[in-house]
Amino acid sequence: MKKRILTVLGFAALLAILSFDAMAAQSSQTVVGAAIKKSANVFQSVRTIVFVIGGFGLVGLAVQAIFGKVKWPWFGALAVGLGVLAAAGAIISYATGDNVTTAEGGYNDTFSTDTSSTAGINYTH
Numbered sequence: 001m002k003k004r005i006l007t008v009l010g011f012a013a014l015l016a017i018l019s020f021d022a023m024a025a026q027s028s029q030t031v032v033g034a035a036i037k038k039s040a041n042v043f044q045s046v047r048t049i050v051f052v053i054g055g056f057g058l059v060g061l062a063v064q065a066i067f068g069k070v071k072w073p074w075f076g077a078l079a080v081g082l083g084v085l086a087a088a089g090a091i092i093s094y095a096t097g098d099n100v101t102t103a104e105g106g107y108n109d110t111f112s113t114d115t116s117s118t119a120g121i122n123y124t125h
Helices: 001-067 072-096
Strands: none
Touching: 001 072
């Protein structure tokens, strides 16, 4: 009798653990998906701000060129930095194999040829 009770309690505990594991997996995908979407939105916003600041840097270099005082290392750093920032989303998508999109759609990368992005999360783990 005691062995039968322990067996039933063991099966009940196993069932509880398995159902809890399934619920935890679903909620963790929701949490991770939300974090990825928010990170993509922050990346898109920060990238826009940095492009605007880079535009001011290009205007400053143009003024330096007018007066013949161009600092070529500054130009190189600005060009390489803006190029890496423009390709960052495509590099991340290529490296991870995921098509993460923002609320407005895809990353809209300069070097990305994929125009089939839709709003939402296309993340599976």
